[in-house]
Structures are given as structure tokens and as C-alpha cells.
Amino acid sequence: MESFSSTTAAQVQIINAGGMVLADSQGAPAVEKLTFDDIQRARKGELGHWQGNLPDTGEPAMSVAYPLKSGDQVVGAVCFITSLTVIHEVVRNVYKGTSSAGSGIGLSICDEIAKKSCRFRQDLKHHQNK
Template sequence: MGIKTRLAGSYLLVIILAVAMFELFLILFVQQYYHGNVEEILQKQAITTGSFYKQYMSGEDLSESVGDLMSQLASTTDAQVQIVDANKRILGDSQNPEAYGQYMDSPEIVKALKGKTATWKGKNPATGEYVMAVAYPLESQYGVVGGFRLVASLDAVNATIFKVNTLILLVGVAVIIIVAVVSIVLSFTITGPVKAITEAAEEMAAGKYSTRVKKKYNDELGRLGDTLNYMADEIVRQERLKSEFTASVSHELRTPLTSLKGWVSTLRSGDRENRGELE
């Protein structure tokens, strides 16, 4: 694996992890935001209805005032309204009147009958849709006399969440693609000079000291190229000095040797006059 691949891969891996973590946070935030809004609306409606009942209707029997209470709830919310008495028996259901008299033993109703506000989110087994339910107690001066539950469908909200999350994912993919291209370009700015320096060093090692590295960037690699060029210049200079020194020495040695060769030739020729001169 080359350095270009490692550099681009490292950059890309870091960005993918960062984008994935950020998008996961955004997706969870979007879901929590939309579901939180639905829950907040249902709780406000429940608190308003509970306060209204306690202030204006708590003196009446719940089974007798359930009709007025259903009308009051119908005017303030679009959610399904279910009212139960203290024995968990359904007294009214805005979407399923046939449920009258049946028992509701859901966890949120159990909590509501204990005087607490409870929220449940999940799949409605009857309709198969995802819903959110908020249960709230109905209180009189004698304590909890019953409770009611507001049930809202989350299908429309989940569809909106899906669209927003899809947009977030597409933006994330676009960011990763852009970063991948930038990473490859950046890796070329590093591997390009490294490749040029490597090729120049190989040529210099083969004896081609005239090779020079072209400087592209004034960074560490640029200074390395300058150093390599300086080394080649010094080698050429030292080689030139060596050649000049060798030529000078050869010339100095050649003159006395020529004289000696001449005298040796004279001795061999037997020339008495020159021999006497030698002696």
C-alpha cells in the first residue's frame, strides 16, 4: 500500500467516523425533538383538562359527567380520548364507543390512577400504527376518581422525521465524497514531491549528477529537494577538483620522467660525450 493510499485512507476514515457520529447525533436529536413536541402538546392538553375537571366537575359523579368531559376534551385536542373510572373500567372512548365497560390495564393508566402523569410510546396492537399516549389522573376533593388517556398517532410525525433524516444522510454522503476528493488531491501534493525526490535520488545514485529536483512547495519536502540538489552540486564540484588535482599531478610527474627517459636513452646509445657529461 503506497503512501498516497494510506494518507487518503487515513483522512477519509477520520472524516467518515466524524460524519457518522455527528449524523447519529442529529438523527437522534430530530427524533427526540419531534416526539418531544408531541408529548409536550399532549401533556399540556392533559393538564388543562385535569385542572378543568377538578375545578368545575369534580363535584359530580364521573360516570354522569363523562359526556361533558368528552366534549371538553374533543374541543381541545385531535387525539383519541379514553376515560376510565377508578376501577380501570372504560367510561368513554372517542374513537371506539364499543369499548364502553371494558377494562384498560395499560401501565400508563395504572400510574394515572395513582395520581401520576405517564407517557407511553409504541405500536397500537389494534391499528398497527405507532402512537404516543399520555395518561393523567382525574381528581376530586376526595382523591383520584379516575383517569383519562390521550392517544396521538405518530405516523405523520415519523414520516417527517424520515424525510429530515434522509436529507441529513444525503448531506453526510456529499460531505464524505467532497472530503474524499480533497484527501486525494492533498495526498498528491505530498506523494508528488516524494516521487520526484525518489526518482532524482535514484538517478544520482546511478551517476547522473546533473539531475535536479524541481521545487514545488516551500515546506519540508521542498527543503529536502534543495538539500539533495546541494549534495549533487557538491559531488560535481568535488569530482571537478579531483580531476583538476589529478591532471596537475600528472603534469608535474610527467616532466621529470621525460628527462629521465632522455638520459636513459643517451646511456643506452653509448654516446661517450654525453656519458661524460652524465658522469
């Protein structure tokens, strides 16, 4: 977990088949079974995802949960959770840039959004292949 947390700002959780957090890159203690829809889907062998606001802070965030398998059996899930605050700021800048300075600036900011939003997916794929 330490090596992963040094390569991404995303929170990473390893969850067992019963829904309990076994490890958390931010050290959050496991106190109860996680019943979020994205994690439930991953525990059923499907890719789960969620986007909304974090209950503790209200911060916009998204998560992706992926099943962990041993052979054909799902034994748990890995969940990646990342803030969308920076992406929301970039979107606001796109809006401001396109309305005040023209579409050239807006296009370059859109390119920046694409880079930032793809980083999370690249981190997921990189660690999936390890």
C-alpha cells in the same frame, strides 16, 4: 367529548377509578377493564405515558394518562392517545433532507418536528386547565 375531538386528532378517554372507559372521543365501546401501565399509574395519582404500536393496527402511537381527582382522591383518569405516523414521516424526511440537501433543510424540518410533537402537549395542557 365532542368539543375536544373537534380541536385535536388525539383519541381521548375518560376512565373511572375501576379502570373502565366511561367516554371515548372515537366512540370505542368499553368492554373490559383497562390494565395498561400508563392508565394504572394515573389511577395511582401519577402521570403515566406509553409509546409503542397500537395492537389493532400496528400504527406507532403514544399515550399520556393523567389522574382525575376530586379533592385529594383519585376518581379516574383521562388518557390522550395520538398517532406518531406523521412524526415518523417527518423524521424520515429529516434524514433524507440532511443526507441529500444539506443541513439547512434538515434544520427547517427539525423545526417542523418540534412544532408537531409539541401540539399534543399543548392540547393536554389546554384541556387540563378547563
